[in-house]
Amino acid sequence: MGDVPYIAIEGPIGVGKTSLAERLSSHYGFHLLKEIVDENPFLGKFYENIEEWSFQTEMFFLCNRFKQLEDVDNDYLQKQKPVIADYHIAKNMIFAQRTLKGDKLDKYKQIYDIITDDLPLPNMIIYLHASLDTLLKRIKCRGREIEKNIQPEYLAQLSQDYDVFMKQFKQKNPHIPIIQINGDQVDFVNRKKDLEAIIKQVDQKLMAYSL
Known part of the structure; x- marks a missing residue:
């Protein structure tokens, strides 16, 4: 693993990535990197008409x-300051491969490969996953206006895509530990013991690479 902890939390929409990142950032005192979602001017239109607005949204x-990762690399990682993020940029390809087709997907892949070529890889991944019912309940509970038109079929497919991606990521990067957490069984927001159990797993991984 790398010299300085760089932890990324991943999983489908509504699974609790930001909530966990905030709690772990507070516990460890690591810099918190949160993805920009609400500022995307195309997202609401995207959920209404995926085919029409997918390229603009993904770009x-x-x-x-x-830009976020470039800044965090320069301002934190290169200065040996630990970071915890509520996303990994590779998620872009998970969404793009589902929403883009033909020439648009080809163009996107070319741009993605150029942009991400020299970005730092996380040295630990926390993968949150949950059933469709759990995801839908959490999305409804947080009540984001831009998410009201998310279709259950899209969310179910996205969850499957994440499972495939994580398996592929593990094969390509066997040296990067992945902590898998079942969101149907674990409630780190409302049960302190569940959060403590996750922290214990992270501690073990941090200790392993610091030896």
Whole structure:
């Protein structure tokens, strides 16, 4: 693993990535990197008409996440300051491969490869996953206006895509530990013991690479 902790939390929409990142950032005193979601001017239109607005939506996310990660690399990681993020930029390809087709997907892949070529990889991934019912309940509970038109079918497919991606990521990067957490069974927001159990797993991984 790297010299300085760089932890990314990943999983489908509504699974609790930001909530966990905030709690772990507070516990460890690591810099918190949160993805820009609400500022995407295309997102509401995207959930209404995925095919029409997918390229604009994905390009906005890619450019903003690139800028965020470039800044965090320069301002924190290169200065040996630990970081915990509520996303990994590779998620862009998970969404793009589902929403883009033909020439648009080809163009997007070319831009993605160029932009992400020299970005730092996390040296630990926390993968949150949950059933469709759990995801839908959490999305409804947080009540974001831009998410009201998310279709259950899209969310279910996205969850499957994440499972495939994480398996592929593990094969390509066997040296990067992945902590998997079942959101149906674990409630780190309302149960302190669940959060403590996650922290214990992170501690073990941090200790392993510091030896």
